[in-house]
Amino acid sequence: MIEISDVVKRYPLGEGEVVAVDHLSLTIEAGEFVAVVGRSGSGKTTLLNLLAGIDRPTSGTVRAAGADLGGLSESGLAEWRGRNVGLVFQFFQLLPTLTVAENVMLPMDFAGKIPAVRRRDRALELLERVGIADQAGKLPSTLSGGQQQRAAIARALANDPPLLLADEPTGNLDSHTAQAVLDVFARLNAEGRTIVVVSHERDIRAIVGREITLVDGRVVADEGDRAGARA
Numbered sequence: 089m090i091e092i093s094d095v096v097k098r099y100p101l102g103e104g105e106v107v108a109v110d111h112l113s114l115t116i117e118a119g120e121f122v123a124v125v126g127r128s129g130s131g132k133t134t135l136l137n138l139l140a141g142i143d144r145p146t147s148g149t150v151r152a153a154g155a156d157l158g159g160l161s162e163s164g165l166a167e168w169r170g171r172n173v174g175l176v177f178q179f180f181q182l183l184p185t186l187t188v189a190e191n192v193m194l195p196m197d198f199a200g201k202i203p204a205v206r207r208r209d210r211a212l213e214l215l216e217r218v219g220i221a222d223q224a225g226k227l228p229s230t231l232s233g234g235q236q237q238r239a240a241i242a243r244a245l246a247n248d249p250p251l252l253l254a255d256e257p258t259g260n261l262d263s264h265t266a267q268a269v270l271d272v273f274a275r276l277n278a279e280g281r282t283i284v285v286v287s288h289e290r291d292i293r294a295i296v297g298r299e300i301t302l303v304d305g306r307v308v309a310d311e312g313d314r315a316g317a318r319a
């Protein structure tokens with residue numbers, strides 16, 4: 089599902105530069121549930137952005153969900169991402185003027201993968217799956233943090249992507265709500281979806297099948313059974 093080879097990502101910083109990802113190679117198989125952990129500044133978000141094709145490496149290759157991302161144009165990357173990758177962020181990033189159901193339908197409208205007549209029903213089914221079907225007609229600002237993150241997960245699933253990438257998805261939630269959101273991820277992995285979660289939180293360890301630790305943009309530990317946490 090993911091194969092990155094000898095990837096380096098440098099950012100300019102003042103007169104010099106910072107090496108965010110440093111000669112990193114990694115393979116993640118379909119169906120794995122992987123946590124990427126490490127201190128602030130260790131390169132976790134940079135790695136996730138490279139996997140999502142949001143950022144391009146300075147050198148090295150990134151293959152994900154059947155594509156060599158280096159060979160895609162910006163519009164090709166956007167199309168690939170829309171069909172193959174679901175993204176979940178710490179601060180949810182729901183559009184405030186759209187209802188919850190409309191937020192979930194938006195990626196379907198962009199990608200055109202789901203027929204137009206199916207989109208509203210599919211949005212409601214996805215909201216049902218994450219346990220907030222009753223919030224479908226509301227604006228995001230009227231939902232709790234946990235409900236907003238569930239809505240964001242439903243949106244990430246809109247185009248039925250094989251790969252889910254989440255950046256600190258529980259970082260803005262209390263521990264009880266965070267656990268409930270992690271349970272949603274565990275269920276999605278049990279259904280076969282490949283999931284990579286960047287996290288500071290220790291509670292992620294209990295549910296993932298594999299934990300990759302970064303220090304200064306390098307992998308210093310890679311632990312787990314690699315079979316995912318399929319229940």
Ligand SMILES: Nc1ncnc2c1ncn2[C@@H]1O[C@H](COP(=O)(O)OP(=O)(O)OP(=O)(O)O)[C@@H](O)[C@H]1O
Binds near residue numbers: 106
């Ligand atoms: N757009 C950018 N421009 C310049 N430097 C950057 C940029 N993005 C990241 N960096 C630097 O790259 C390094 C890795 O950052 P990154 O955000 O990937 O770490 P992180 O492990 O996700 O940190 P955190 O847990 O705080 O989010 C840091 O030194 C950071 O300052």
